[in-house]
Each structure stands twice: as C-alpha cells, then as structure tokens.
Amino acid sequence: SAVISQKPSRDICQRGTSLTIQCQVDSQVTMMFWYRQQPGQSLTLIATANQGSEATYESGFVIDKFPISRPNLTFSTLTVSNMSPEDSSIYLCSVEGTATSSYNEQFFGPGTRLTVL
Amino acid sequence: QKEVEQNSGPLSVPEGAIASLNCTYSDRGSQSFFWYRQYSGKSPELIMSIYSNGDKEDGRFTAQLNKASQYVSLLIRDSQPSDSATYLCASTGNQFYFGTGTSLTVIP
Numbered sequence: 001s002a003v004i005s006q007k008p009s010r011d012i013c014q015r016g017t018s019l020t021i022q023c024q025v026d027s028q029v030t031m032m033f034w035y036r037q038q039p040g041q042s043l044t045l046i047a048t049a050n051q052g053s054e055a056t057y058e059s060g061f062v063i064d065k066f067p068i069s070r071p072n073l074t075f076s077t078l079t080v081s082n083m084s085p086e087d088s089s090i091y092l093c094s095v096e097g098t099a100t101s102s103y104n105e106q107f108f109g110p111g112t113r114l115t116v117l
Numbered sequence: 118q119k120e121v122e123q124n125s126g127p128l129s130v131p132e133g134a135i136a137s138l139n140c141t142y143s144d145r146g147s148q149s150f151f152w153y154r155q156y157s158g159k160s161p162e163l164i165m166s167i168y169s170n171g172d173k174e175d176g177r178f179t180a181q182l183n184k185a186s187q188y189v190s191l192l193i194r195d196s197q198p199s200d201s202a203t204y205l206c207a208s209t210g211n212q213f214y215f216g217t218g219t220s221l222t223v224i225p
Contacts, residue, residue: 001163042216042217043205092160104213105151106207
C-alpha cells in the first residue's frame with residue numbers, strides 16, 4: 001500500500017486561529033479523503049478532495065470552515081478555520097486507488113491530533 | 118438505520134480463543150467489505166478485504182461474507198493480547214461507510 005504522511009502529527013491551538021494539515025502520499029492516488037474522529041467515536045467523513053476542482057463536502061461540513069486543496073495526485077491540505085474547542089479531534093487523511101490496491105480499498109495516514117484551547 | 122452496524126462491545130476473549138466480530142449492512146448494492154484494526158491513539162489499518170460470498174483466510178484472520186443476509190464477520194483464531202484493539206467494519210457501494218467499531222480485549 002501507499003505510504004501516507006501527515007503534518008503536523010499533533011498541535012495545540014488557540015480559539016479563533018486556523019490550522020492547515022498536510023497529507024502527502026508517496027505515489028499517485030485516485031481519491032483522497034479527510035475524516036474526523038472524536039475520542040471514542042468512529043470516523044466521520046468531512047469531504048472528498050478532488051484534484052483540480054472544489055472538494056465535495058458531506059452534510060454538516062462547509063468549505064468556509066474546512067477549506068481543502070488538492071493541487072496534484074499526491075498531496076492535499078485541510079484547513080480548520082476559526083477554531084473552537086469543539087474542533088478538538090483527530091483528523092485523518094485517507095487515499096484510495098493506489099497502484100497496488102483494488103476494489104476501493106482505503107488506506108489511512110497516521111492522523112493529526114488537534115487540541116483547541 | 119445506519120448503513121453499517123456493529124456491536125460496540127466490549128468483547129473480551131481469553132488468549133488462544135477465537136474472537137468473532139460481526140457486522141451487518143443495509144445497502145444491497147454494496148460491493149466490497151473491509152475490516153480495519155485501530156489501536157488506541159493510532160489510525161485505522163486495513164487487515165482484510167472481501168468481495169465474494171464465502172470465506173477468505175489470511176493467517177489467523179478469516180473474513181466471512183453472506184450477501185443474502187447482508188452480513189460480514191471477522192474471526193480471529195488463536196487470539197493474542199496484541200489483537201486487543203477496536204475493529205471497524207466498512208462497506209462500499211456508491212460511498213464508503215464505516216461502522217462504529219467493536220472493542221476487543223484479549224485477556225492473557
């Protein structure tokens with residue numbers, strides 16, 4: 001499977017600020033996704049990052065709060081804007097459609113643990 | 118109704134026993150099914166994929182799929198304390214759906 005890295009791995013931020021999370025894959029992938037995972041909860045899909053066009057957001061998530069970029073087939077960023085303590089969570093990048101994967105398998109990056117004070 | 122449902126557990130089994138994890142899905146159009154293992158503080162790791170009815174074995178893991186009953190299971194033979202984790206079931210048709218996960222504890 002692809003090697004996926006995320007930066008930063010963790011951060012502590014002040015209310016009202018923004019944080020940009022980077023996701024880098026070591027090979028080209030078809031699809032990239034951003035998830036959020038609250039402590040003790042399952043995964044919630046935020047959006048699909050589309051290469052060369054606007055991201056596709058799930059219900060409850062908006063572009064102004066979570067702007068996403070995907071400039072090429074190996075890189076994406078998620079920004080958490082105007083943060084509040086409710087945004088404290090783990091943010092995960094996942095990819096689908098690697099050279100060696102099949103049948104829509106998704107592989108996850110190591111995650112970014114965000115704490116908002 | 119959730120697209121993918123799992124018993125949240127917790128499930129406890131003694132070391133060496135068989136752990137059985139179950140999952141049901143609602144979308145009959147789902148094509149592919151996956152089991153992920155997630156250790157505390159870590160991201161989900163894909164451990165099994167299954168696409169056809171029947172069993173698929175990989176080492177100590179066996180995934181079972183029954184599309185008529187819309188049921189997927191994961192058996193872990195000779196359970197080890199290192200298998201203690203949360204196991205997430207997922208399906209994909211038009212969209213990827215995750216279950217809420219089952220917490221497994223293997224007791225030495």
